[in-house]
Amino acid sequence: MEIHLKNIEFSYDRIPVLKGIDARIGKGEFVTLVGPNGSGKSTLIKCLNGILKIRKGAVLLDDHNISTYRSDRLARVMAYVPQSEQKAIPMKVFDAVLLGRKPYISWRPARRDMEVVDEILMRLNLEDVAMKEVQKLSGGQQQRVYIARALAQEPEVLLLDEPTANLDLKHQMEVLDLLRSLTSRGITVIMALHDINLASLYGTRVMMMKEGKIFASGGMEVFTAENIEELYDVKVHMIHENGSVYIIPNRYEIK
Amino acid sequence: MKKPNIIHQYRDYTRRRILFVLMVILIMLAVGVYAVITGAAGISVSDIFRVLSGRGDAISGQIILNIRLPRVLAALLAGLALASSGAVMQSLLRNPLASPFTLGISGAAAFGAAFAIVMSGSLGGSSGTGTDSWIDEQYLVMFSAFVWSMVSTGFILVIAQYRGATPEVMILAGIAIGSLFNAGVSALQYVATDVELAAIVFWMFGDLGRASWDEVVVLSLLLFPILIFFMSKSWSYKALQSGDEFAISLGVRASRVRLTGMLAASLATAVVVSFYGIIAFVGLVVPHIVRRCIGGDDFFLIPASALFGAMFLLLSDTVARTLFSPVILPVGILTSFIGAPLFLFLLLRGMGRGYWS
Ligand SMILES: Nc1ncnc2c1ncn2[C@@H]1O[C@H](COP(=O)(O)OP(=O)(O)O)[C@@H](O)[C@H]1O
Numbered sequence: 001m002e003i004h005l006k007n008i009e010f011s012y013d014r015i016p017v018l019k020g021i022d023a024r025i026g027k028g029e030f031v032t033l034v035g036p037n038g039s040g041k042s043t044l045i046k047c048l049n050g051i052l053k054i055r056k057g058a059v060l061l062d063d064h065n066i067s068t069y070r071s072d073r074l075a076r077v078m079a080y081v082p083q084s085e086q087k088a089i090p091m092k093v094f095d096a097v098l099l100g101r102k103p104y105i106s107w108r109p110a111r112r113d114m115e116v117v118d119e120i121l122m123r124l125n126l127e128d129v130a131m132k133e134v135q136k137l138s139g140g141q142q143q144r145v146y147i148a149r150a151l152a153q154e155p156e157v158l159l160l161d162e163p164t165a166n167l168d169l170k171h172q173m174e175v176l177d178l179l180r181s182l183t184s185r186g187i188t189v190i191m192a193l194h195d196i197n198l199a200s201l202y203g204t205r206v207m208m209m210k211e212g213k214i215f216a217s218g219g220m221e222v223f224t225a226e227n228i229e230e231l232y233d234v235k236v237h238m239i240h241e242n243g244s245v246y247i248i249p250n251r252y253e254i255k
Numbered sequence: 256m257k258k259p260n261i262i263h264q265y266r267d268y269t270r271r272r273i274l275f276v277l278m279v280i281l282i283m284l285a286v287g288v289y290a291v292i293t294g295a296a297g298i299s300v301s302d303i304f305r306v307l308s309g310r311g312d313a314i315s316g317q318i319i320l321n322i323r324l325p326r327v328l329a330a331l332l333a334g335l336a337l338a339s340s341g342a343v344m345q346s347l348l349r350n351p352l353a354s355p356f357t358l359g360i361s362g363a364a365a366f367g368a369a370f371a372i373v374m375s376g377s378l379g380g381s382s383g384t385g386t387d388s389w390i391d392e393q394y395l396v397m398f399s400a401f402v403w404s405m406v407s408t409g410f411i412l413v414i415a416q417y418r419g420a421t422p423e424v425m426i427l428a429g430i431a432i433g434s435l436f437n438a439g440v441s442a443l444q445y446v447a448t449d450v451e452l453a454a455i456v457f458w459m460f461g462d463l464g465r466a467s468w469d470e471v472v473v474l475s476l477l478l479f480p481i482l483i484f485f486m487s488k489s490w491s492y493k494a495l496q497s498g499d500e501f502a503i504s505l506g507v508r509a510s511r512v513r514l515t516g517m518l519a520a521s522l523a524t525a526v527v528v529s530f531y532g533i534i535a536f537v538g539l540v541v542p543h544i545v546r547r548c549i550g551g552d553d554f555f556l557i558p559a560s561a562l563f564g565a566m567f568l569l570l571s572d573t574v575a576r577t578l579f580s581p582v583i584l585p586v587g588i589l590t591s592f593i594g595a596p597l598f599l600f601l602l603l604r605g606m607g608r609g610y611w612s
């Protein structure tokens with residue numbers, strides 16, 4: 001499923017936040033949105049699946065405008081993992097993941113719904129905690145539950161807002177490895193990420209956002225010292241090693 | 256290593272939740288029978304069977320059919336309405352302190368009742384002269400309490416429509432409107448005569464002594480569609496518990512679901528309150544008790560709270576009738592006396608253990 005962002009504009013109470021975003025994202029791409037706080041990453045993610053209604057422009061899925069989708073139809077194609085939940089949901093893991101089947105369920109879950117949940121819990125190594133309360137899991141496990149819930153929607157496009165926030169190094173890598181593995185199944189993954197080092201480590205495609213616009217977009221070649229200094233207003237060192245780029249801010253030279 | 260069969264575990268869990276509901280129904284039936292046989296006049300279980308099969312004597316028939324049974328059914332229906340509304344409001348507002356009265360209904364209904372009492376007192380001159388005028392006045396008070404409750408609910412829902420139907424907007428608007436009406440009640444109490452003042456205060460204690468078949472019929476016709484409506488929306492309510500944005504991404508029309516759910520819950524509450532006065536605590540505490548027992552899944556939480564609430568209010572009313580017999584306490588006082596310790600007990604027992612299921 002190809003996603004086409006056509007000149008998207010969005011304002012909160014007349015304050016423009018997205019100022020004309022254009023992009024095409026192909027099936028199975030792994031896209032990271034990076035940029036400073038307030039640059040509009042979260043807002044863009046929410047516009048992509050209609051949580052926020054855009055004022056101008058359009059989001060097309062294989063040439064169909066998402067505003068023409070029925071809401072539960074759209075939920076079968078696109079799933080959203082919010083930035084860390086305000087408070088963990090008071091539910092068992094199985095129930096939380098089953099909630100992702102909502103677009104397919106009217107009264108009670110069918111056998112297939114249960115099987116999908118079962119399969120996803122296994123795949124994400126959550127089978128041992130299936131009957132535990134979500135609140136009682138570690139941060140990394142909770143994040144996996146939320147991703148599992150989104151996968152239960154059987155989406156073709158997965159949107160995530162800062163999926164590695166609040167996670168330690170190992171769990172950050174675990175989550176990103178998991179997301180990367182989804183793209184090989186043809187799922188398009190689009191996520192906001194404020195850690196540019198992680199983005200450069202994993203991102204097959206980077207969209208740099210600044211003040212509501214796409215500032216630079218492409219593969220590893222966009223990670224240049226000039227781009228990053230321009231993006232964040234800080235001086236950086238770039239270290240190239242084994243094909244990866246490591247970005248080290250220079251703390252004595254904030255512009 | 257053998258993998259645990261997750262689907263089986265989940266089915267077991269679902270079975271336990273259904274078992275809980277069945278248990279509550281059984282207790283409710285037992286309390287129901289006990290409530291019919293206890294009271295000033297002696298009635299036995301076999302009397303109930305005889306009367307219900309049309310073979311009883313006139314006196315026990317009169318007592319069972321016209322006094323005890325309507326009161327038992329009123330307690331069940333009022334408890335059902337308050338507890339299911341409370342469960343829905345707590346989910347929709349994502350707030351454990353939400354109750355059927357969060358949108359200011361208790362204040363508005365009390366104002367409506369006080370308004371009718373004071374007005375009919377000053378218009379009709381001497382109130383309480385004949386039985387007819389007393390009955391008329393009773394209906395007027397009921398009607399006024401209901402209308403003002405719905406005015407306050409409508410007002411808050413309209414505000415929410417404009418300012419965004421978020422839990423915060425609704426809770427704050429409810430607090431504001433509620434205190435406005437409470438001020439109104441105080442003002443009316445200040446200008447009321449002694450008789451009217453007593454009537455106002457008495458109205459504010461929830462009391463099922465006013466129960467008759469008419470209200471029971473109205474309540475059942477209203478409540479069952481509302482309960483089915485709640486159940487049909489339970490997946491949306493569950494999604495809303497995890498935040499509006501997430502719910503929208505699951506295809507839930509968050510504002511609309513919240514507005515219609517609040518409206519239905521408020522309607523059920525307003526009718527109960529205008530019939531029987533303010534019965535505190537049931538709508539706040541019963542959903543918590545049930546949630547501790549079977550978890551927060553609205554598909555089970557709503558019907559289980561409804562039944563538990565019905566059982567709980569009937570139990571409270573039966574205790575209220577018999578504890579200091581022949582003096583009958585208003586049930587509104589008893590619900591807090593029974594509910595608060597029960598809830599604290601569960602709170603302490605459940606500490607650090609979560610749900611017992
Ligand atoms: N609900 C909101 N109402 C008003 N302004 C908002 C809201 N959410 C975000 N903003 C503003 O929009 C801009 C972009 O925010 P956001 O998309 O969250 O950025 P990012 O995720 O890149 O940090 C910021 O200036 C922020 O203050």
Ligand SMILES: [Mg+2]
Nearest residue numbers: 041042043192
């Ligand atoms: Mg953000």
